[in-house]
Amino acid sequence: MSQDTVSIKNNNTGQEAEFSLLQGTLGTPTVDIGSLNNNLGLFTYDPGFVSTASCKSKITYINGGKGVLLYRGYPIEQLAKQSSFLEVSYLLMNGELPNEKELFSFTDEINNHSMLHEALSGSLRGFHYDAHPMAMMVGVVGSLSAFYHGQLDMEDPEHRRISALRMLAKMPTIAAACYRHSVGYPIVYPRFDLEYCENFLNMMFSRPSETYIDKNNYIDPVTVKALNLLFILHADHEQNASTSTVRLASSTGANPYACIAAGISALWGPAHGGANEAVLKMLAEIGTVENIPKYLAKAKDKNDPFRLMGFGHRVYKNFDPRATITRETCHEVLAHFPSNDPLFELALALEEHALKDEYFIEKKLYPNVDFYSGIIYRALKIPENMFTVMFVIARTAGWVSHWLEMMAEPNHRISRPRQLYTGYDKRDYLPRESRK
Numbered sequence: 446m447s448q449d450t451v452s453i454k455n456n457n458t459g460q461e462a463e464f465s466l467l468q469g470t471l472g473t474p475t476v477d478i479g480s481l482n483n484n485l486g487l488f489t490y491d492p493g494f495v496s497t498a499s500c501k502s503k504i505t506y507i508n509g510g511k512g513v514l515l516y517r518g519y520p521i522e523q524l525a526k527q528s529s530f531l532e533v534s535y536l537l538m539n540g541e542l543p544n545e546k547e548l549f550s551f552t553d554e555i556n557n558h559s560m561l562h563e564a565l566s567g568s569l570r571g572f573h574y575d576a577h578p579m580a581m582m583v584g585v586v587g588s589l590s591a592f593y594h595g596q597l598d599m600e601d602p603e604h605r606r607i608s609a610l611r612m613l614a615k616m617p618t619i620a621a622a623c624y625r626h627s628v629g630y631p632i633v634y635p636r637f638d639l640e641y642c643e644n645f646l647n648m649m650f651s652r653p654s655e656t657y658i659d660k661n662n663y664i665d666p667v668t669v670k671a672l673n674l675l676f677i678l679h680a681d682h683e684q685n686a687s688t689s690t691v692r693l694a695s696s697t698g699a700n701p702y703a704c705i706a707a708g709i710s711a712l713w714g715p716a717h718g719g720a721n722e723a724v725l726k727m728l729a730e731i732g733t734v735e736n737i738p739k740y741l742a743k744a745k746d747k748n749d750p751f752r753l754m755g756f757g758h759r760v761y762k763n764f765d766p767r768a769t770i771t772r773e774t775c776h777e778v779l780a781h782f783p784s785n786d787p788l789f790e791l792a793l794a795l796e797e798h799a800l801k802d803e804y805f806i807e808k809k810l811y812p813n814v815d816f817y818s819g820i821i822y823r824a825l826k827i828p829e830n831m832f833t834v835m836f837v838i839a840r841t842a843g844w845v846s847h848w849l850e851m852m853a854e855p856n857h858r859i860s861r862p863r864q865l866y867t868g869y870d871k872r873d874y875l876p877r878e879s880r881k
């Protein structure tokens with residue numbers, strides 16, 4: 446038998462077949478079981494996709510055991526320290542870091558696509574004032590498909606590139622508009638002279654009487670740096686639930702804006718992007734260091750649905766490299782702002798207790814990226830219900846990169862998982878009068 450194959454034998458029938466063993470540039474060897482059904486009449490069962498690669502991708506690599514995260518080969522630590530979010534977005538979308546000229550023209554294109562059609566702003570006004578901003582994001586981003594549909598030729602790479610750019614460009618404008626609507630303020634238009642994160646902060650917070658950016662264009666550099674950093678850390682994470690949702694929806698050839706709206710919906714859940722908001726709610730509920738043992742006991746109790754939010758990860762089993770960076774940044778940001786946030790002290794104490802606890806050690810549960818990101822956002826005065834929206838803005842870079850990669854594949858197929866049916870065997874229809 447060649448080294449590049451794996452044999453699977455059905456012990457019931459004695460039938461055996463060989464399957465290719467694929468090896469990527471890095472990572473776990475992967476069995477190509479696409480012909481399993483044809484060869485052996487079998488499906489595989491893997492709820493939660495614990496052992497299943499759903500695609501080939503050149504974008505992001507994670508080694509969960511060693512805490513490694515690479516975007517297009519570059520370690521996250523280096524990008525976080527030296528890059529900007531737009532530079533990282535360009536890298537994810539195009540495969541290489543931009544030179545000065547490429548970055549200039551990319552930034553220019555992003556600026557040009559950052560405006561919203563007035564009719565779209567109108568549809569936003571239809572939401573009730575207390576709608577959750579994530580609910581508005583799903584609706585407003587989905588409704589972009591009504592503005593850009595007929596003229597899109599998804600076979601044309603340039604049309605695809607513009608569609609991807611448009612999403613990245615409009616996301617901060619839509620996000621800030623959702624927030625402004627929720628507090629009853631008029632929408633602020635994007636400014637082409639500001640950088641991506643500065644522009645977002647300006648659209649979020651400026652008011653006629655106290656503009657967020659003064660006439661000298663001064664904006665707090667610590668805030669901008671922290672925002673860039675969080676956006677970089679959240680920009681991509683290979684086949685996570687929301688990216689897989691975008692890929693699955695896109696595999697049908699659906700409108701790209703509708704597919705991104707599907708990704709936003711998937712991100713909202715507390716097991717995924719909703720965790721940053723859930724962490725702050727949890728810390729507020731715990732309240733004081735004295736209560737930590739009680740809440741750790743709840744988290745360990747199988748009969749209690751409570752989990753430590755911001756802890757655990759499907760892929761990282763030693764540490765999440767993004768969490769190491771957010772923890773450091775939290776110290777820097779909180780030192781910069783005068784108000785000492787008691788929730789940060791509580792978070793540090795909770796982390797310390799959990800990391801010494803046998804349950805968390807045994808199950809390899811460590812703080813993930815979102816354990817500290819919410820505290821940073823809070824220090825930057827981002828409202829709690831906007832935390833997951835911030836994640837949306839950042840992850841859009843990853844979603845559109847995966848969408849571009851998938852759409853460029855010559856023979857991409859519709860994603861259509863199989864199932865293990867556990868319902869009734871075939872049975873006859875009973876007329877209504879004979880039913881018990």
Ligand code: CMC
Nearest residue numbers: 715716717718720744752753754755756757758759808813
């Ligand atoms: N608190 C308490 N117990 C936990 C936790 C937690 N946060 N996470 C996992 N466990 C336990 C779980 O009960 C299970 O125990 P057992 O083996 O006895 O049944 C075991 O650890 C494995 O958990 P799992 O749910 O099978 O693991 P998973 O890989 O399916 O889920 C996770 C990963 C991130 C959804 C989960 O750890 C979790 O719910 N964490 C809290 C939510 C959170 O912080 N999510 C943000 C993830 S990072 C941002 C992102 O990428 O979206």
